[in-house]
Amino acid sequence: MTTSLSMILLMIGCALVTWLPRVIPFILVRNVELPDVVLKWLAYIPVCILSALVLESLFSAEGAFVTFDWLNLAAFIPTMLIAITTKSLSKTVVVGVLTMAILRFFF
């Protein structure tokens, strides 16, 4: 249970650069009226960022070529079917984890 001063300073530095981007928009929009086109643009952010996060995890950029991460892709298909049919976050997460556990057991 130890740490050093330099480590604390490093962590504070990292905390600051993580905190500012999270907080600045919340202060900004209270004082500045965002133009309609920006609000329209922001309406696309949820679907774009969620699909980007999902798709990024289905690709593997480790080799010379960017390929599919086949294991993630294999687990992803049944997981999405559950998401579409149940529309339940918790059920999807449980099925996803179980599917991946089974796949890893065999491959």
Added chain:
Amino acid sequence: MSLSTQIGVKESVTEDSFIQGVKDCIPTLLGYISIGLAFGVIAITSNLSVLEIFLLSVLVYAGSAQFIFCGLYLAGAPFSVIILTTFIVNLRHFLMSLTVAPNLTRYSTLRNVGFGTLLTDETFGVAVTKIMKEKHIGGNWMDGLNLTAYLTWIASCTLGGVLGKWIPNAENWGLDFALIAMFGALLVLNLVDVGKSKLMHYLKLIALMAIILYILLYFVPGHLAVLIATVIVATIGVVTEK
């Protein structure tokens, strides 16, 4: 408590309740717990102490950034590189905050700082899904969601550090997939209610996202690719909107 308690964003509760925020956080907790435990284990093997693991999850509170922190620290990277990388990896939160913030402007600056401080990928996902469904979110609900996630994350990371070497590799249990499954489900929930013509527009954008992301991954790391692709595709979304 009934066994079949229906948790999640499905419910159309309009009352602003802290407890409902806690409940809506529950489906995401498996993700926080598994990734947090895995982080604790990896951090211990990267020569961080339990105290440092605790402080890092309290101060930085961001999964991927904390993993990268360990990797760079272990590799002996200069502090400037670690801080700059952390900044880039977490810059997507700027877009997330900017998306959620206009829905909470009726609260005080101090409370808004609180909402922003505890915003993560997961709480963003749950919040925008609720905004999509109900056109409205409340501050108490947001606090319930945020604090549940935050405390679970700190506890999981620290526990992972304490248990350290006794935890078998979390990856083998498929737990790391919890996060991907959750983002996938949140994506589906966001698309459910948009209407047929809009859905086609969104599906085309997602196809475009796959292509752009694929190309970007040749040139930049994943986190940066996510950020750049989101900005490009959201812009194309506005331009091609009918």
